[in-house]
Amino acid sequence: MSQNKLSVTILGSSAALPANHRNPTSQLLKSDQSYYLIDCGEGTQSQLRRFHLKMQRIKVVFISHLHGDHYFGLLGMLNSMHLLGRTASIHIVCPSDLKEIIEVQLQAGGGRMQFQIEYSFTDRVNDDRTLVYEDDQLQVDAFRLKHRIPCTGFVFNQKEKPRSYNAAEGAKHNISIKDIPNIKLGQDYVNADGLVIPNKQLTLEPPSPKSYAFCTDTLPLDNTVEQVKGVDCLYHESTFSQVETKRALATYHSTTIEAAQIAKKAGVGKLVLGHYSARYGDLSILLDEAKSVFDKSILAIEGEEINI
């Protein structure tokens, strides 16, 4: 049967100032065997090592915005990928200024990197979802968030898998191995007596594709509700408790309650909180607040893998 597993492992859950043994933002999204990194704060490569996640399997990196706590670990990770012998290209979806930041540092360091970096830029992303990346696993849309500097949210949509061959049903009709590929391609089967057995009968429904939305750093936005409507899992920054609502507004961040209201209005499957201000050692107050609005709220905890 086709697998269509989607999960996200939290590598960093801290706001800009790392504290309480929490790292700045980074998450590893896995769709079946493909790895995608979302944001890459300082220390991300160490977190990958710590949680036994293979850095070289990352094929795409998505960078939400150019505050350092979301990308200062990128150059170090690329450097280690090089030193570990990577030759496969890597794709970076990011604001275009990041290309210059990468290049000026590669040049200063002697410019050696034996793999290619490909870019997709998010500069023109606006309020509506725009496709910014696609491969055999995922379609990734971006839309604009509202922070001090340009910032994008991402929605990762798994592609529908083909129907898989139902071996038990096939045996009933004495289907031989050589006919299976055509059935997998969607053809009906015609047996020796000329009887047509419909493809639907010989194949299994694929697991439903899953979706994940990643929204940080941002003020709470009505538009976010529209863009993430119905996703299976939403990560929405919740830098502050509702006690700090004014501070959240002043710093272009969101509170737990605001994140939970977006999750509720958008009817998402679950909400993951994160980007915690350094002032919160104990995070239970943040979780309790979010749950008071949206029960299916959970905390981003470093090292934990969330199944979507």
Add this chain to the structure above:
Amino acid sequence: MSQNKLSVTILGSSAALPANHRNPTSQLLKSDQSYYLIDCGEGTQSQLRRFHLKMQRIKVVFISHLHGDHYFGLLGMLNSMHLLGRTASIHIVCPSDLKEIIEVQLQAGGGRMQFQIEYSFTDRVNDDRTLVYEDDQLQVDAFRLKHRIPCTGFVFNQKEKPRSYNAAEGAKHNISIKDIPNIKLGQDYVNADGLVIPNKQLTLEPPSPKSYAFCTDTLPLDNTVEQVKGVDCLYHESTFSQVETKRALATYHSTTIEAAQIAKKAGVGKLVLGHYSARYGDLSILLDEAKSVFDKSILAIEGEEINI
């Protein structure tokens, strides 16, 4: 009595590829109450926090060269200094390309930083020692090393402290408090009977100023012997065991034996080994090799403070 304590705390001891729970290069040099950071690999701010060293007390950062494992932690540290409310300027002694690297990232991040960054550039440093920084505590000279890209070694020389007042001797001569400042300034004392008591008799010899040399990344050089002659403590990279002498040469690094030979020829007080290749989990082989040439060799171990 005047203090003249010089020490260095190891924050990172790894070569370019972080491994074995070792961080990339960084060291905190303390001269009395003044803090100087030497190199700033990724994760340095976390290491400072881990070892309870106050980041905001760092007044100068010295960057040897622009390979990422020696500076990728700098922007994150500067960012945290800003977020923690720093207003005191910071001085960076570095290759001039680092200024552009810093500025392009500050600009991309919105350019807010409420403290000044002052620079001294090492681009014109050559084989002879050149003064690159000076304050009330230290004179810092730089000289050229030999690596893939321009790289400088540093020699940190404490300044001689003034002689301190000898209270016991002063009491013998009934010296009043109001006369002490002049004695501290070096004046002789004339008592009520017109008898001259020489300043040397009323003051104590200051502790001898100490010196520390930092040499990484580099091939072993005859010139290094000249430039670090007689320092109290020499840090010299020893990326490889002597078994890897060819590899060290090919990658512009040094072996333990080569570092120890430099220490021996230069007659330094002690040698600190570091910048260990990821291949060495257990470091005892590196220490044993160095000691076979120069007995006063020690390992750089993260978190350890070495008194100079």
